[in-house]
Amino acid sequence: MKSDTKRDIWRMVHAERAALVEDLARLEPEQWDTPSLCAGWTVHDVAAHLVDTALTTRTGFVAGLVRARFDFDLQNRRGVERWRGDSPEETLARLRRVVSRTSTPASLDTRLVEEVVHGEDIRRVVGLERVYPQEAVVRALRLQVRTPASFGGAKEMVAAVRLTATDAGLSIGEGPEAAGPALSLLLAVSGRRVALGELDGPGVAALTEPAA
Secondary structure, three states: OOHHHHHHHHHHHHHHHHHHHHHHHOOOHHHHHOEOOOOOOEHHHHHHHHHHHHHOOHHHHHHHHHHOOOOHHHHHHHHHHHHOOOOHHHHHHHHHHOOOOOOOOOOOHHHHHHHHHHHHHHHHHHOOOOOOOHHHHHHHHHHHOOOOHHHOOOOOOOOOOEEEEOOOOEEEOOOOEEEEOHHHHHHHHOOOHHHHHHOEOHHHHHHHOOOO
């Protein structure tokens, strides 16, 4: 990856973080307790998770995964506990401080997955909307479909489905088609069932079932 492309991607990541900080600042305190689209987590929990992921380095990620006995979900829960403040204001201040961070434990596009998917985890349940840059959504979608489920991806799920992003001129995979906006496809392959109603085609059924 060329250095200028890296800078472009980091600009997108930082823009998404800043936009989410602005949206969170508009919420009433009780809205932070709203269950998010991320199963088992509230809006407050998701915000804390985004602090954790923004601060995580490759070395820190590996060390944390070892401490969690390679349980990815446990590692994430511990990160939430570590960075969730005693109040929404405290967590928001922490998130604001990491907006411009450039550390990542994995490929740079994972930062786009984090910001876009978790941004929707929050916004959709509190009635907020955002028009994401198409490039950010498409890059995140491409990464999710080649990432194993054990690391939060959908490689196994979409092994026999053709995903068609009707707003991006993009088709990925082979098999029965699931078609719709790129953002809806990204959310669906990230386990957000609320997005399934925004998709059409015989391949949608495959996105509702656990990978074999």
